[in-house]
Amino acid sequence: MVVNWGILGAGKFAREEMGPAIHAASGARLVALGTSSAEKAAPFQAFAPDLVVHDTYDAVLADPAVDAVYVPLPNHLHIEWAMKALAAGKHVLVEKPVGLKAAEIDPLMARRDETGLQAAEAYMIAHHPQWHRVRHLLADGAIGTLAHVDGIFTYNNPDLTNVRYDAAKGGGSLPDIGVYTIGSTILATGQTPDQITHADIDMLNGVDVRARVSVRFDGFTAHWVTAMNIHDSQWMSFVGSHGRIDVLAPFNAGKVGEAQIRIVQAGGGTRVERWPAVRQYVLQVEAFGAAMRGEAAFGWTLEQAKTTQEVIDRIYAA
Structure with missing residues (x-):
């Protein structure tokens, strides 16, 4: 079909x-x-x-x-x-x-x-083997017990007429790119935060242009930074009791750099895994077609999307 x-x-x-x-x-x-x-x-x-x-x-x-x-x-x-x-x-x-x-x-x-x-x-990173690998490594205990997650996604868009600066149209850094730092943590760990411990948000035109958020999960903490008005940056880092996983080009793989994960383990051992030619949007389209044909479940559900949005709602409330 x-x-x-x-x-x-x-x-x-x-x-x-x-x-x-x-x-x-x-x-x-x-x-x-x-x-x-x-x-x-x-x-x-x-x-x-x-x-x-x-x-x-x-x-x-x-x-x-x-x-x-x-x-x-x-x-x-x-x-x-x-x-x-x-x-x-x-x-x-x-x-x-x-x-x-x-x-x-x-x-x-x-x-x-x-x-x-x-x-x-359309949460394309859920279909990228880079994130499948991160999820597997965490579940397999490759870095011991997860203790903390750090995530940042920023870009600098000075055009205040852009739709991202329009509150009536759902603008703001958290709706635009917080779905990545927050959602990828949920995707990789299978958990949702128990508590928003800190939310520091800078507003402009009625939208958040910069957000610094700290949360507590069951057993680990996380800190996320999103911004629409500072230099382009993106990475995720998962720190455990016996190592760390750094996720490079975690969201715009192929555009901001090569998709990689760097695994640093106790004792000084480090290895890098790479996916130089994966087209995650193509994988997303193919996965949706497979779900339509009943061949496989789609890799990111509306329920998961709702969970991410619930965290964003709680951050704004905090």
Whole structure:
């Protein structure tokens, strides 16, 4: 079964990452795009010349050739259009964050269960072997008992007209990239924090532009830093009683550097594992297709997405 995909919107990320990934993925085909701009549609048609361009999102949902829909719209529109996609009988992959509040995700999970269709958050790192390996090493006790996690994800976007600076559209560093530092900790450990011990947030235009958060899990602590107005940085580090795992290029593997993990163990032994050519967005599309065909469970559920959003909600409340 080849999955025919439609995309709602022709934004930069869909144009540069997910559109090409759908086109390149095994068992997938990009057949429809929703945009009223011929100029924005042109780059998609350059790599997918048979693409049908609809001038409305509703027309994409009504297209009988479309099996699955990818929703890369601004954050505040994710739930609305994901619900519409399911109502139209389409499987749906929604960009992160799925909702602006954890409670908003509940109706989407209910609709997913009612329809029997696939609905998931596009959390691409869950499909990268780099993170599969981190999860395995932690579970296997490679660094002893986990004691602390450090995570940072920052970039510098000075354009205050960007949607990330718009509170009404779900802007802010935590919704945009906190899903990575927080979500990857949850993904790797299988745990959620018991307590928010510290939350220091800098606000601008009604959104958080910089957040420093400390939390306590059962048996270990974590500290996360996210920012939209300082130099680009990203890494994760898991420190245990007998070693440390450093995750290099943990989120934008291949763009900010090679995906690597550095394992430092007691006694001074260090080894590095590398994944130089993995295309995580392609893997995500292929995994979604496998889930649609009933071949394997998708690697990141709406329940997991809700757990991450619950932590973000608690950070804001703190």
